[in-house]
Amino acid sequence: MDLLSVFFHGATLAFERDDLGREIMGIAVPGALALMADPLASLVDTAFIGRIGPVEIAAVGVSIVVFNQVTRIAVFPLVSVTTSFVAEEDATPSDRNKDEISGENEHNVSEMDELITHEENNATYGKSSFETDSSEINTEHKRKKIPSVSIALLLGGVLGLVETLLLVSCAKPILDFMGVKAYLVLRSLGAPAVLLSLAMQGVFRGLKDTRTPLYATVAGDAINIVLDPIFMFVFQYGVSGAAVAHVISQYFIAAILLCRLRLQVELLPPNLKHLPIGRFLKNGSMLLARVIAATCCVTLSASMAARLGSTQMAAFQICLQIWLASSLLADGLAFAGQAIIASAFARKDHLKAKATASRVLQLGLILGLLLGLLLGVGLHTGSRLFTEDQGVLHHIYVAIPFVALTQPINALAFVFDGVNYGASDFAYAAYSLILVAIVSIAWIVTLANYSGFIGIWIALSIYMCLRMFAGLWRIGTARGPWAFLRS
Known part of the structure; x- marks a missing residue:
């Protein structure tokens, strides 16, 4: 059976520190840590705001939820598509790069030939792209030409501006009655930086570099934590000060990522006709429908x-x-699988694509089992960190079995997403989840009406099982891009 051959392929090597294992962990671990950094910074924000008053913290909570949901819907499709396309183009540089070089004027060609000769005579073989010379000319020569990077930056900037306009115009009906409308308005001014940063994170993931986004995110969040009390209490801006500190930190993160990316990739393409705008919009719209369904x-x-x-x-x-929140760790494996599989498919290296899919799925299952055990044991005592209300605690205890037992299913579902994105199987990913959502919505409504609180968690468990099965079905039946598994 194809499913078994993929899932158990090289199972004894799941923890092997071979080249593939190191490549996966080198992408997955920093990627997961980068995802966890921002929620932790938001918790610090909440702690500072909590000193002002309960009304403000409630309103800010609503603002953060609104901002994050709009951002997720706007940027998730862009980030997912960018990661796959950048990985593909980085793995197989197009012949159009040669055409672009040959189309330059003779003076530039002569300069480039001279530089190449100088580079061959004096540079050390195998020098990393990060080890740039002080000469700007040498840095320019080392930059890659990846058209998808330009599209990602363009769309990220445009979507950020649209989000800013949308949130500013909607802030009054959403939060005016709470008296802290200014927080959402100010926070929305950082939307261009947030969406640009996330788009660039998609680029770096495609380049198999998740350390740079991690360092940038940690640096930006540290600035946010330092500026929070200064703007809120020293300058006495209150809740607005928290928003200003957050916006500054987001533009700082975007600046770091942009400067770092500029050292590796040509940000502006010499010829607009090579930009894959249609491919981005087609696949991005499919993933947008998927995000809305989820x-x-x-x-x-x-x-x-x-x-x-x-x-x-x-x-x-x-x-x-x-x-x-527990899914953030599984997302790290999904990023790794997506980038490596996209590169393997671009090079038609089906053996590596299969080996990578097997390894990340095995690691995802093991991670899910560990998370399930941790939450199953830890939530019984840890839930008191969130509340002392006995009624709330009772319902938390009722939900713990569902939260814990679905962890392996959740982890596999998220890793399957990354695997299928790596194969650029965006159409199947979108249509399958829309079907899953339709079935799941019927279960949610029915079970919530008949079984109440328990019914909702049963329905959510069914939803995640269906998501996992949808990802499993595509590979298990060797269809679409995975048809090579039949041979």
Whole structure:
């Protein structure tokens, strides 16, 4: 069976520190840490704001949820598509680069030949692209020509401006009644930087470099933490000060990533006709539909929980955040699988694509089992860190088995996403999840009405099982880009 041959291929090597293992861990670990850095910084923000008052922290919580949801819908398709396309183009440089060079004027060609000769005579063989000379000319020569990078930056900037306009115009009806509309307005000014940063993170993942985004994110979050008390309490800007500090940190992160990216890649293409705009928009729109479908399932679940009462809603939100936060670690494996598989497919190296898919799926299952054990044991005592309300704690205890037992399923579902994105199977990823969402929404409504709080968690478990099965089916039946598994 194709599924078994892929899943158990090289199973004894799951923890082997061979070239593939080091490549996967070198991408996955920094990628997961970068994802975790921003939520931790948001917790620090919340702690500072909590000193001002309960109304402000409630309003800021709504603002952050609104901002994050809009950002996710806007940028997730762009980041996913960018990672795959950059990995493909980096693995197989197009002949168009040669055409671009031959189309330059004779003076530039002569200069380039002279530089190449000088480089061959004096540079050390195998020098890293990060080890740049002080000469700007040599740096220019080492830059890669990857058209998808230009498209990612363009779309990230445009989407950021659109998000800013959207949130500024909608801030009044959303938060005006809470008296802290200014927080969302100010925070939205950082949207261009946020979306550009995320787009560049997609580029770096495609280049198999997740350390640079990690360092940039940690540096930016550190600045945010330092500036928070200064703007909020020293300058007495209150909640608005927290927003200003966050915006500054986001532009700082974007600046670091842009400067670093400029050392490796040509940011502006010499010829616009080579930009794959149509391919980006086609596949990005498919993933947009996928994100909306997934968001509908989670949002509907929260809405059904809210109808049950404040106690059930509080317990549901605590468990849901833990349930979703644990996926960040699995996303690191998904990034690694996506980038490596995209490069392998571009080079038609099917053996490496199969080996990578097997390895990240095996690691994803092991990670899910460990997370399930950790949450199953730890949440019984750790839940008191979130609340002392006995009613809320009771409902948390009811949800713990679902949160813990679905961890292996969740991890495999997210890793399967990365594997299929790496194969550029975006159409299947979109259509399959839309179908999963339709079925899951029916289960959520039905089970919530008949079984209440437990019914919602049963429905969410069904939703994640269907997501995992959708990813498994494509590879297990050797269809689409995985047809080579039949041979």
